[in-house]
Amino acid sequence: MQKTQNNRAWFMVLPVFLLVAFSAVLPLMTVVNYAFNDTFGENVFFWVGTDWFQDVLTDDRMWAALKRQLIFSAIILAIEVPLGIAIALCMPKRGIWASLCLVLLALPLLIPWNVVGTIWQLFARIDIGLLGYTLDQLGISYNLGQNATAAWITLIVMDVWHWTSLVILLSYAGLQAIPQAYYQAGRIDQASRWAVFRYIELPKLKGVLLIAVLLRFMDSFMIYTEPFVVTGGGPGSATTFLSIDLVKMALGQFDLGPAAAFSIMYFLVILLVSWAFYTIMVNLDREDVPK
């Protein structure tokens, strides 16, 4: 659409700008302030330069949390994106069953995150949870509190349970938008089911998949509530992801300086990786300029 040049449009954007600036810029300034200063309380600050950053960067604990976080996000994306596309392909295209499936699929997305954690914590307990009990009866050693592998698998299954629906809904919306003529052309050209997916469906899904990958990356990288409820970051620090580590540092130990420096780097990592995803996916083929 041809847009009109009109700088007065700023007035329409102003409420959003002020509101978000109030919620984002002021707190961000506080964080930056803490990151470069130290305090003995009573709002007396003195400049420490990049000391906190150096502290955090040389802190093995942070590096370990970052590594866990990256592995977690990578596994989540590797499972949820293909699974989400696959389930979306299985969905009926229209009718009452399609509506019902949509509603059931969307259900996990609307459960408060701590309740998601609670559901899985209860579900996984050996004594009273169906999952834990069943595994235990089958003779599989399963103990969230002591076995790091069990904790990881539980968190991953929980995240898949919680968030794959988002990828499914996005992919489903993308599939619905493909005109019927494409499928008919595929049949005329004798394309195999795989070729139809590879050359018709996947290219048309690229836009929504970009959104799906970005959202899933951001949210899995920021995950806090669910693992906090289910494992509390344990056993040991096996599932202490960045957010959990950060909250421990800031609210638990009141190490505000390092926590702030940590926050800034955390934010930058997300920005950087999101930007990288965006650039890579947009440039997958060179002539494909976003419109």
Place this chain on the structure above:
Amino acid sequence: MTAVATALPRRRPARSLSAGTAVSRVALVLYILFLLVPIYWLVNMSFKTNVEILSTMTLWPARPTLQNYVNIFSDSTWYMGYVNSLIYVLMNTVISVTVALPAAYAFSRYSFVGDKHLFFWLLTNRMAPPAVFALPFFQLYSSIGLFDTHIAVALAHCLFNVPLAVWILEGFMRGVPKEIDETAYVDGYSWFRFFTRIFMPLIASGIGVAAFFCFMFSWVDLLLSRTLTSVNVKTIGVAMTRTSSATGLDYGTLAAAGVLTIVPGAVVIWFVRNYIAKGFALGRV
């Protein structure tokens, strides 16, 4: 030549499920079962007594009881949790959509100095980990005297809901031809009258989808709402974490509270089920 329809025999066209379709239906059903089993377990527990929960392993309540729900509805710290949560969620939804509407209109219709940077900056706020903002928010709202109020949580959630609402609404508005605006102006409508009387009804489904997402992300958050509230505005999420850690054993009530948190979401999805897919597809890439 003439071809007049003779008596038309009735025959149902042959239709059978192909093998591929059958496999995909089975996969879909299995996946939905996977989604529902943990939820079922929670529902199951909410109808059991604590004794039954702890003593035996049963797939359905042996002696169903409503006692857990009675506990919740007779204890104000529990049911006020719901009321408080609903209040700030609705406040946030109204604020987010209200401010996002004109902004999305501006982004979809006009180009202006810094528009692309502004749009990108808005989206980056979606990327800020709430954990990063928890402490600064606490200090900010304490210093202006809003700590432990509904509006504090509603404003804090604007951080990630406003960008999302702008993004979704902009997608819907781009689908409305610009000629409609111009015709309305020619017919003598003021901008405000045009926007409320003509434009908003046209993108009603978009507004519904945006409101749905604001509701959803505000409803599911625990971290910020817990950080910004303490006594007066105890939210349902907070009530759950505190009760579970304080008594430690009241699983039945905990499960019932969990089930009740799912209900508002389920109601909301039912109303917007036909718009969900559309709302996702129209977002800006």
Place this chain on the structure above:
Amino acid sequence: MAQITLSGLAHSYFPYPRGEQDYALKTIDLTWEDGGAYALLGASGCGKTTLLNIISGLRRPSQGQVLFNGQDVTDAPTTARNIAQVFQFPVVYDTMTVRENLAFPLRNRGMDRGYIDARVQAVARMTGLEDRLSRKAQGLTADEKQKISLGRGMVREDVNAILFDEPLTVIDPQMKWELRTQLKALHREFGHTMIYVTHDQTEALTFADKVVLMHEGRVVQLGTPEELFARPAHTFVGYFIGSPGMNLFDASVDGSTAQVGRHRIPLDADYGAQAGRVQIGIRPEFVTLERDGDLPVTLQRVEDVGRHRIVRASLDGMALAAVVPEGVEIPADANSVTFDAGQIGVFVNDWRIAPRGRGAS
């Protein structure tokens, strides 16, 4: 290549049609000769696309048979019918280059490389896509994308038929002429059976050797463009073909005279006595304006459309059009018209009837 026969074909989108009104296609018996260039013409929603999709196997008819060279293919899938089809809007595989797009139908059928390359080159030359072959299909204009679709339709040499579903809708007028001429040339060169769906009579009449005209789910006439013009089998054909369409008047017919209102109009043959709704039709091209002639009319206006003029007049309140060729003067005091008796058609309940002792068409 094949002769395609539709036998007793009917289709309804309802699983249990309750009556004729539920049928998108009413009973159709039709044979498409091998190597013919056909246009399937009709207004939007008359069932053209449904019929096309039944021929290509994208849809299964509710009843009746589809025969290719006498062999029943009603239940055969699209792939087994070896049909090519070009859709209304360009359908291209975005992520492939133009070359890969054109090669796709051949590659899926396991042709060898050398043959594929040769065919792709040939088709690219025909459609004027030679210098685009290595480009991604995505970045091209709508015109070029539709050329790719046309090219993919023509790349297979052994197809039984090529079906076109209003393929030039999105193409610029200038380009339309060019592509249509190309298609005709291709037809002459390779002799494929081609079926071209359109709602545009000019497109149909210039492309096709034979035109199949559809109306409300029925085939009302199959014939050459000349036949459709000169001897429309149904009032709809008279109305739809020609610009302006045929003049139609309610009449009663007795022997070789028609009575329209208070006027008697001579016919060139004996039609006997007819019951039902009787109409006579005359093309505006065969209506002559004159002074003090047989049928008094009131002139209303004259439209100059370039090659000729159209005179709108009223015959006792009934609208009437006459075409006056270029170079012929309209008499200043013209107050009546004469019909060319040899060109008058008689229709009973919308269908043309033959005079006694002669076949209808």
